[in-house]
Amino acid sequence: TQLLEQSPQFLSIQEGENLTVYCNSSSVFSSLQWYRQEPGEGPVLLVTVVTGGEVKKLKRLTFQFGDARKDSSLHITAAQPGDTGLYLCAGAGTGANNLFFGTGTRLTVIP
Amino acid sequence: EAQVTQNPRYLITVTGKKLTVTCSQNMNHEYMSWYRQDPGLGLRQIYYSMNVEVTDKGDVPEGYKVSRKEKRNFPLILESPSPNQTSLYFCASSSNPLYEQFFGPGTRLTVL
Numbered sequence: 001t002q003l004l005e006q007s008p009q010f011l012s013i014q015e016g017e018n019l020t021v022y023c024n025s026s027s028v029f030s031s032l033q034w035y036r037q038e039p040g041e042g043p044v045l046l047v048t049v050v051t052g053g054e055v056k057k058l059k060r061l062t063f064q065f066g067d068a069r070k071d072s073s074l075h076i077t078a079a080q081p082g083d084t085g086l087y088l089c090a091g092a093g094t095g096a097n098n099l100f101f102g103t104g105t106r107l108t109v110i111p
Numbered sequence: 112e113a114q115v116t117q118n119p120r121y122l123i124t125v126t127g128k129k130l131t132v133t134c135s136q137n138m139n140h141e142y143m144s145w146y147r148q149d150p151g152l153g154l155r156q157i158y159y160s161m162n163v164e165v166t167d168k169g170d171v172p173e174g175y176k177v178s179r180k181e182k183r184n185f186p187l188i189l190e191s192p193s194p195n196q197t198s199l200y201f202c203a204s205s206s207n208p209l210y211e212q213f214f215g216p217g218t219r220l221t222v223l
Contacts, residue, residue, distance in 0.1 A: 004153075006153075009151065030209075031209065033211070033212075035212075040216070040217070041216055041217070042115070042201050042203070042214025042215050042216055042217055043154070043201075043212075043214050044214070045211045045212070048211070088153065088154065090154075090212075092209040096209070097208055097209070098144075098156060098159060098169070098208050098209075099208065099209060099212065101146070101153045101154035101155075101156075102153050103151060103152065103153040104153050
């Protein structure tokens with residue numbers, strides 16, 4: 001079973017601060033997805049990264065895939081209360097036929 | 112509206128009383144799966160289905176059954192629920208197991 005460790009597990013910050021959350025594994029992934037889950041709802045896809053070293057931006061969110069395709073990070077600039085939620089990474093291992101989800105980072109942005 | 116629906120959204124039951132959680136999608140997706148979500152453990156896959164009549168075990172299948180008689184429906188069956196199956200359950204569908212997964216709203220199950 002592949003393991004995707006996310007850190008930190010919990011993060012509480014003030015509105016306007018910057019933050020970075022991490023998704024790490026000892027396995028190589030052919031692609032990696034980031035999801036956000038809001039209370040009472042299912043996860044919703046934010047982005048997919050597929051190339052080592054790839055950087056994708058989604059407004060104030062910046063996603064990076066590690067050069068070795070074993071890790072990824074999500075950086076949020078000037079966090080807002082609407083960013084509050086559980087952030088999950090999910091990886092597709094080389095040759096795998098299913099995604100494997102990380103443990104999640106629960107972010108709270110305080111107004 | 113493209114969506115995955117689950118019912119019920121909330122369920123409290125007792126040990127040993129068989130229950131079924133329904134899942135339906137209207138996106139004509141071939142791939143469907145069930146996950147359970149527990150604090151600190153993330154999403155763990157219970158069962159998945161590549162297509163009609165094709166199902167397979169995920170990482171935590173013990174105590175669960177599924178069926179895929181129609182493309183749009185993928186019910187999760189707990190024949191004899193136990194307290195350790197208390198969890199938040201999500202159904203998901205996709206055109207491919209490695210592509211974007213579309214999740215239902217979740218079913219919060221409590222087994223007393």
